Amino acid sequence: MIAQLVFLIILAAAVFLFSKNTGKIRRNILLGKDADRSDQPALRWKTMAKVALGQSKMGKRPVAAIMHLFIYVGFVIINIEVLEITIDGLFGSHRVFSRPLGSLYGLLIGGFEILALLVLVSCVVFLSRRNLLKLKRFQGPEMKEWPRSDANYILFIEILLMTAFLTMNAADYKLQALHFGHYIKAGSFPVSALIAPLLPSNASSLVMIERGCWWFHIIGILAFLNYLPYSKHFHILLAFPNTYYSKLSPKGQFSNMASVTNEVKAMVDPSFVPAATEPGRFGAKDATDLTWKNLMDAYTCTECGRCTSVCPANNTGKLLSPRKIMMDTRDRITEIGNNLDKQGKDFQDNKTLLDDYISREELWACTTCNACTEACPVNIDPLNIITEMRRFIVMEESQAPPSLNNMFSNVENNGAPWKYSNADRMNWAESD
Amino acid sequence: MNELHIPTMAQMAAEGKAPEILFWVGCAGSFDERAQKITRSICKILQHVGLSYAVLGTEESCTGDPAKRAGNEFLFQMQALTNIEVLNAYAVKKIVTGCPHCFNTLKNEYPQLGGNYEVIHHTELIQQLIDEGKLKTEDNESFKGKRITYHDACYLGRGNNVYEAPRNALQVLDAELVEMKRCRSNGLCCGAGGAQMFKEAEPGKKEINIERIEDAIEAKAQIVASACPFCMTMLRDGVKIKEKEQEIQVLDIAEITARANGL
Structure with a gap:
């Protein structure tokens, strides 16, 4: 008894x-931002059954x-x-x-x-x-x-x-x-x-x-x-919900930022009235700028390193490791959560995911090749976090590497990433 | 082969005509000297099969892909909206691209911004033309017995699950096709994606294109087939640095197809 x-x-x-x-x-x-992953429930169940329950990506x-x-x-x-x-x-x-x-x-x-x-x-x-x-x-x-x-x-x-x-x-x-x-x-x-x-x-x-x-x-x-x-x-x-909420669009497709669409449309057409979006920064500086799905990805990561082992940047000795991106994101959001519990919600620790955890050198080494997302057995997407942080560096800070700024101004001025005049765009048709 | 006649959308519209398909050349295909040859090969193929097509010429502008991958969403969307305006003004329905990056951007990222088109990559078009019997490999001598390996472009393969079309285009040759140890969904990037093409690589032990060309050397390939103008640049640089210019040739699927058809 x-x-x-x-x-x-x-x-x-x-x-x-x-x-x-x-x-x-x-x-x-x-604590992450909203993201709608409620579409196509049938395909989501199927993905979960195949990838999490059926372990389909482990076979490699x-x-x-x-x-x-x-x-x-x-x-x-x-x-x-x-x-x-x-x-x-x-x-x-x-x-x-x-x-x-x-x-x-x-x-x-x-x-x-x-x-x-x-x-x-x-x-x-x-x-x-x-x-x-x-x-x-x-x-x-x-x-x-x-x-x-x-x-x-x-x-x-x-x-x-x-x-x-x-x-x-x-x-x-x-x-x-x-x-x-x-x-x-x-x-x-x-x-x-x-x-x-x-x-x-x-x-x-x-x-x-x-x-x-x-x-x-x-x-x-x-x-x-x-x-x-x-x-x-x-x-x-978490493998189960995380695969359920997988990105279902082609891997090559990056999200179009609605907040940017509003501004761009307003620039092109002054009569355009933007739909209401929540104010916030462009891209991600801290873990709370990421979506809840990014954060779920981070807590789902079991540090197996398949992503890092196929990363072309990591393979050639660069600092970038997709696994570290996920671990840093998890550690940072956990720290933010702990601060919230211990210090209250107005507390600022003056730290951010960018720089205190993830360096710019890591972010700029990515070729966006999707080898990491392909390799992950539970459909984690480190590339999305990298892109969001690049967006912050470029659009909020204007701190892109100088050569990329050159590329941007070429695209802006000549409609091509190189310094060629648009008038020469069809010269290829003449020579052989 | 008859002389190349390359119609533009503007010319056709002036004549009150609309082509069946728009050939989106892309910036590399327009300006990069090596990639220009790929562009001409694609035109030769289109002309040879008698497909009604046109290019935008000076009305074409960067899709915004490198800006988007680098994090400049503003610039990307500006480019996208401008291009969509042009494409919609011509009531474009179907597009073939010479570049996997343009392909991915037009196909996946333009619809949300109001640009809805059927977009295919040139290797997919080539496969269709072969399947329809419109492309025959008449001059089979050029590639007879050659060891050819295909390098998967990230935005074609992993990005959009196009693995078979480029391989099928090679299958019709009387050549020996081999795979590199990292291929298909395991394919290794050439190092150019994500706007890396336009900047120096971060410090490391090695350049990515060297790592990749070593895979091709290990596979003892005589020809590395590519389907992307950026991969083309990276792989050719790799071959040069490895001093294998005598042993290894890098050719686009379009160039291989054109040559095999005596174009």
């Missing part, structure tokens, strides 16, 4: 804390894709077991699903065990890719300190959880064989049966191990749940 009470308190605290922190991320995302890197699939399927399916554990915890039952499910239960537990083993192996492989093989994709200047530890913690926690799960089953399996107490014959244990011989054979030690692992496993899961809002691992939740 005390155990049930303790379980209830831990569970309630975990759910409460998780909702609170997730709510903060939601609030931070909504087959090794990572398979390992990730094991962990993903393992996570989703083993959650059925977590449901049973939660019911057992609340009502003091043991393996409550075993009776109603009958022989299916054995199949289910056996399946969980195999998945748990696959998850375990995948996590070990992933850890060694990061720390022993030191794959280039996981290095890079933005992958030091917290991002580096974060990735390792996630894998390490998953290994611990799976080990606890299998050890618990092994003890249970042995206790079942001993016909001890309430340990009724239930489930099949293709993996834990193999580790069972390593455990002691007296019943009281086995019960200790079984209970110990049970508590460790479920508290570990609840703790991990509460780790998510602080971690890149949050992608397991």
Whole structure:
């Protein structure tokens, strides 16, 4: 009875804390500007099903894709077991699903065990890719300190959880064989049966191990749940809404700024009355100038580095890394959110996403080639953030690189990016 | 081949005629010496198949693409509105472009501003003409047994999912087609996009066009086929810097098609 009470308190605290922190991320995302992504719901559902649920963009890197699939399927399916554990915890039952499910239960537990083993192996492989093989994709200047530890913690926690799960089953399996107490014959244990011989054979030690692992496993899961809002691992939740709200237009199409259309039309036609738009700056200087979708992108990023590894600028040693653009955006909006909570809404920290986080050198290195957006397995769009920040630099500050200012004035004066007279535009027709 | 006769929209309108398709030449195609050859190849093809077309000539102006990618939305929209006014005045319905950047801008970014046209890139037109049997590869000798690789232009491939048309245009040649290790949706940019063409690259270890031409060298290509005047410039510079001018030729799909048809 005390155990049930303790379980209830831990569970309630975990759910409460998780909702609170997730709510903060939601609030931070909504600090962004409006963007309408409510069109074409059918296509949006389809995109989400294909890209998030179906992992369609992972296949380009087959090794990572398979390992990730094991962990993903393992996570989703083993959650059925977590449901049973939660019911057992609340009502003091043991393996409550075993009776109603009958022989299916054995199949289910056996399946969980195999998945748990696959998850375990995948996590070990992933850890060694990061720390022993030191794959280039996981290095890079933005992958030091917290991002580096974060990735390792996630894998390490998953290994611990799976080990606890299998050890618990092994003890249970042995206790079942001993016909001890309430340990009724239930489930099949293709993996834990193999580790069972390593455990002691007296019943009281086995019960200790079984209970110990049970508590460790479920508290570990609840703790991990509460780790998510602080971690890149949050992608397991946001991948779904983020792909739902994907950009659906061709990748080459950049948005036309309505605020600019108003001004340009008024310039061309003085009788033009612009539609009301909210006042604001052109482009983005800080994270709050970006749209909520840009910010959702930032919180969805799991720092896998596929974008950076295909970026032509990054590949040739330039400072630009699309992954860093996303991480900086996330870190900045989180900072703004924290300031809001701690210092109130009038507080200014005199910092901005531009310059304090993202340098101009990074922004001007982009070729807008869309390799990053193509590579992202969850349809994040770093290019849109880069463009918005360029717009601020050019239209609000007039601080474009001098050679680009030359290009602008050529376009303005001669209708071509080079200094050629428009009268010569058809000279090509004459020579051969 | 008969002498090139290049009608302008203004001339045709004066005669009370309207062409079936407008050929949007683009700034590179108009002014860049190397790209002018591509422009003429496209005209040769159009004339050869007897398609009724015209160009805007001095009435054409930059689409605003480089300004937009560089963040100058004002300039882009000024250009767009001016061009749309001209295009709508001629009641243009269909446009073929010689450049993926013009193609993308006209096709995707003009409609919202009041410019609605059917826009295709010249490689798509070439594929259509081949499919319709209007273009036959009569002179197949020029490319016989040559190793050709196609370099995907970002604003054609990833930008607009046009991967097959340029490849299909090469398929009809009696040549050996090879892919570079980074191709199609994984294709590596030439380094010119996003207004990089008009500025120095940021400091780094290497120029992007060198990285790209190394892919072509690795594929042992004798001809790098391009579909974009900016890629053309970058790739040719790459070949020059690598001193491979004897081994590797960079040609536009339009030039290859024109030559294969004896034009």
